[in-house]
Each structure stands twice: as structure tokens, then as C-alpha cells.
Amino acid sequence: MNVPHTDVVVVGAGVVGLSVAWRAARRGYTVTVADPAPGSGASHAAAGMLAPVSEVTYTEEPLLRLGLASLARWPAFAAELSGEAGVEVDYRTEGTLDVAFGSDDLAALGELADFMEKLALPVDRLTGRECRRAEPMLAPSVRGGVLASGDAWVDPRRVTAALLAALSRQGVTLVTDRVRGLAVEGDVVRGVRLARGGRVSADRVVLAAGAWSGSLDGVPPEVLPPVRPVKGQIMRLRGDPGFLGRCVRGVVHGSHVYMVPRGDGEIVLGATQEEMGFDTRVTAGGLWELLRDARELVPGVTELEVTDVFAGLRPGTPDNLPLIGRTALEGLLLATGHHRGGVLLCPLTADFIAGELAGEPAQDLGGAAAGPPVAAICSPLRFGPGRAISDPHRWKKEERGPSPGLRPGSPAPEAR
Numbered sequence: 001m002n003v004p005h006t007d008v009v010v011v012g013a014g015v016v017g018l019s020v021a022w023r024a025a026r027r028g029y030t031v032t033v034a035d036p037a038p039g040s041g042a043s044h045a046a047a048g049m050l051a052p053v054s055e056v057t058y059t060e061e062p063l064l065r066l067g068l069a070s071l072a073r074w075p076a077f078a079a080e081l082s083g084e085a086g087v088e089v090d091y092r093t094e095g096t097l098d099v100a101f102g103s104d105d106l107a108a109l110g111e112l113a114d115f116m117e118k119l120a121l122p123v124d125r126l127t128g129r130e131c132r133r134a135e136p137m138l139a140p141s142v143r144g145g146v147l148a149s150g151d152a153w154v155d156p157r158r159v160t161a162a163l164l165a166a167l168s169r170q171g172v173t174l175v176t177d178r179v180r181g182l183a184v185e186g187d188v189v190r191g192v193r194l195a196r197g198g199r200v201s202a203d204r205v206v207l208a209a210g211a212w213s214g215s216l217d218g219v220p221p222e223v224l225p226p227v228r229p230v231k232g233q234i235m236r237l238r239g240d241p242g243f244l245g246r247c248v249r250g251v252v253h254g255s256h257v258y259m260v261p262r263g264d265g266e267i268v269l270g271a272t273q274e275e276m277g278f279d280t281r282v283t284a285g286g287l288w289e290l291l292r293d294a295r296e297l298v299p300g301v302t303e304l305e306v307t308d309v310f311a312g313l314r315p316g317t318p319d320n321l322p323l324i325g326r327t328a329l330e331g332l333l334l335a336t337g338h339h340r341g342g343v344l345l346c347p348l349t350a351d352f353i354a355g356e357l358a359g360e361p362a363q364d365l366g367g368a369a370a371g372p373p374v375a376a377i378c379s380p381l382r383f384g385p386g387r388a389i390s391d392p393h394r395w396k397k398e399e400r401g402p403s404p405g406l407r408p409g410s411p412a413p414e415a416r
């Protein structure tokens with residue numbers, strides 16, 4: 001299949017690739033998106049929490065700053081997307097309640113609240129009684145909590161559906177085929193080669209293939225994104241609307257568990273975090289752990305109907321930060337490696353890539369999140385000087401060898 005020349009081809013139609021394609025098309029670029037199964041990856045698994053505050057950790061302040069900057073873009077992103085696509089994305093802003101049980105849990109949560117306050121994050125400490133007043137389904141044993149009222153959430157499956165509808169309105173071409181590799185002429189990317197034959201010729205390629213981003217043929221080893229799959233199992237349950245009024249999370253038996261309510265009564269219960277390679281099997285043990293822990297938090301959860309179970313692969317990176325921006329290979333940009341936060345980070349990622357396509361100066365994060373610009377935090381070039389191409393011809397020699405871009409144990413998406 002040969003597709004007419006396009007300004008930009010986006011590899012991967014998860015929330016990240018679709019958001020990039022949408023923002024690029026709105027700027028007037030001709031865009032093609034290639035994916036054998038749009039919306040079927042991690043974006044189909046995601047709970048949709050937009051929760052940079054309640055997910056803050058002591059070592060990840062740059063990620064917090066990215067998350068806050070992207071969260072600030074979500075209201076306009078959701079409104080514009082819903083308006084253009086005619087699909088509501090269930091954007092909700094009632095915040096996250098993080099709760100603790102034993103005295104050790106409570107002390108740890110108190111220390112985290114100290115850290116959040118030091119960073120000037122808007123949080124309120126609640127007693128056990130105040131937690132139950134806010135969320136009557138919580139277990140009587142809850143000792144206290146921290147309410148992050150600025151956190152929000154969306155339904156990622158609706159976001160994907162809305163983006164696909166918006167792309168269709170923008171005239172974006174969707175090719176339902178796997179990209180086998182890059183088409184390179186000289187030292188410049190000229191498009192992509194498709195698995196079923198043919199190519200899409202383009203001025204720029206944006207690689208947004210999630211956990212599979214490191215598996216494309218013909219990408220120089222120096223440029224290949226260091227992305228690995230991090231498995232997450234998740235369940236969807238159905239109760240009465242209002243079963244929970246906001247996202248509820250806690251640490252039970254040492255593992256994190258959360259519940260995310262949707263407007264229609266759905267409760268998303270997640271998630272495991274497993275280093276299992278490209279394994280997307282849903283296991284009895286994974287589901288059992290989720291239910292066991294959730295029951296401690298909200299005993300009534302076991303009464304709910306199970307409507308869906310799923311396992312997705314988060315695109316993890318060595319430093320848990322995404323890879324967004326230009327690579328050392330002319331014409332190739334990355335929008336990948338979003339790990340646990342791709343839904344949260346898609347507005348920021350899409351705006352940043354659209355700015356890069358237009359050659360605009362790199363944006364600062366602005367406001368309370370001021371500090372190093374996005375380009376510095378997310379640069380695909382940051383993994384050491386060895387990752388820059390010192391000899392641009394070196395990789396072309398390697399390309400003739402046995403599939404240098406393929407890593408062992410990384411099946412193509414249709415083999416999932």
C-alpha cells in the first residue's frame with residue numbers, strides 16, 4: 001500500500017500518537033497515522049488518573065513538574081477535543097484521596113504530606129472520620145488520609161475514541177498496518193516502511209509506538225529509544241453511580257492500589273506493576289491481589305460486577321521520564337516512554353511536538369512549575385554522549401546486518 005506523501009507520519013495510535021497527530025493536523029500539517037490496532041495498547045488499559053500530586057515520589061520532582069504542566073492543559077484539551085469530536089471524555093476534577101490504615105502507613109503518609117507541602121502542592125490532611133465522611137464506602141479501619149483536590153481523571157478509552165473521531169474530521173489518514181521500519185535516504189528519514197508492503201513517504205516521522213518503540217527496524221542503535229514494557233493488570237467493575245465520589249488510593253500489604261470511578265458507575269481497579277517483558281496475560285494471581293487489597297480499602301468492592309479484565313504494557317524508561325523531541329537522526333522525533341503517565345502527559349507532549357515540527361523555540365513549563373524546560377527534561381539525547389551519533393554513517397553499515405533495531409523477545413504488536 002502506498003500512501004500519498006504527507007508532512008508527518010505518526011507511528012502508533014495510542015493516546016500519545018493520536019494526540020500528537022491531532023495537534024499537528026490542527027496546525028495545518030498533512031498527517032498519516034499508522035497502527036495495526038489503534039487504541040489497543042497501554043491506552044486501553046489505563047485508568048486515566050491525571051494525578052501528579054498524589055503520585056509524587058521523593059525522587060521524581062522533574063516528573064511532577066511535567067505532570068503539573070500537563071494537568072494545567074487538560075481542561076482546554078478536553079473541552080476542545082470533546083467539542084471537535086462530539087465525544088465526551090468524562091473529565092472529572094474531584095481529586096484523589098490517599099488513605100492509610102496502620103500507624104506505620106499513617107506515619108509514612110504524614111511524611112509524604114510534609115514533602116508535598118514543602119513543594120507547595122495543594123493537599124489537605126484528613127482524619128479517619130473525615131475520610132469516611134468524604135467517602136462513606138471506606139473501611140472503618142482507615143486511620144487518616146491526604147486529599148489532593150487538584151488531581152483529576154478522564155476515561156482513556158473515550159479519549160482514544162474522541163481523538164480518532166477528531167482525526168477523521170481533520171482529514172488525517174489512518175493506515176491500519178504495522179510499521180516495519182524507517183525509510184532512510186542518506187542521513188535523513190523519509191518516511192516508514194509498512195509490514196504488508198509499501199511505504200508512507202513523509203518529511204517527519206514521530207515514533208509513538210509505546211512499549212514497542214524500541215522494536216522498529218532500521219533505527220540506528222544510538223537513536224533507538226531505551227523503552228521497556230512494564231506490565232499492568234487492571235479490572236473494570238460496575239456499581240451504582242456515586243459508589244465512590246473521587247479517586248481513592250492506598251498502600252495495602254506494601255503495594256499500591258487505587259479505584260477510579262466513572263460517571264456511569266464503572267470502577268476501575270488497578271494496577272499491578274510487573275517486569276515480565278512482552279507478556280500480556282491476565283493472571284489469577286494478579287486479579288486476586290488487586291481484589292484482596294481493594295477489599296481492605298473499600299469492603300463493598302467485592303459486591304460489584306466484574307465487566308472487564310486487561311493487561312497493558314507501560315512504556316518504561318531508565319529514569320521514568322518520557323522521551324519527547326528530536327533525535328540525532330534528521331526527520332525522526334520521539335514521543336514515547338511515558339510509563340505510568342501517558343494519559344496525563346499527552347496534552348503537553350502533543351503541544352511540544354507540534355512546536356518542534358514548526359521549529360518554535362522550546363517552551364518552559366511556566367508558573368509554579370518553572371525550572372529546566374521540557375526539552376531538557378525529556379530530550380531523547382539525554383542517555384549519555386554515546387547515544388549521540390558521532391559517525392552518522394556507522395548505523396547504515398549495521399543496518400545491513402540482521403535487524404539491528406530488533407531486540408530479542410519483542411514481538412510485533414499483532415503477535416500480542
Ligand SMILES: Cc1cc2nc3c(=O)[nH]c(=O)nc-3n(C[C@H](O)[C@H](O)[C@H](O)COP(=O)(O)OP(=O)(O)OC[C@H]3O[C@@H](n4cnc5c(N)ncnc54)[C@H](O)[C@@H]3O)c2cc1C
Pocket residue numbers: 011012013014015016017018034035036037038039040041042043044045046047048049050177178179180208209210211212213216231232233234270271272311312313314315335336337338339340341342343344345413
Ligand atoms: C494498567 C495501567 C494503568 C495505567 N493508568 C494510567 C493512569 O491512570 N494515568 C496515566 O496517565 N497513565 C496510565 N497508564 C500509563 C498509560 O497507559 C501509558 O503511559 C500510555 O497509554 C502510553 O501511551 P502510548 O500512546 O505511548 O502507548 P500505547 O497506548 O501502548 O500505544 C502504542 C500503540 O503503538 C502501536 N504500535 C506498536 N508497534 C507498532 C508498529 N511497529 N507500527 C505501528 N504501530 C505500532 C500499538 O498497536 C499501540 O496502539 C497506565 C498503564 C497501565 C498499563
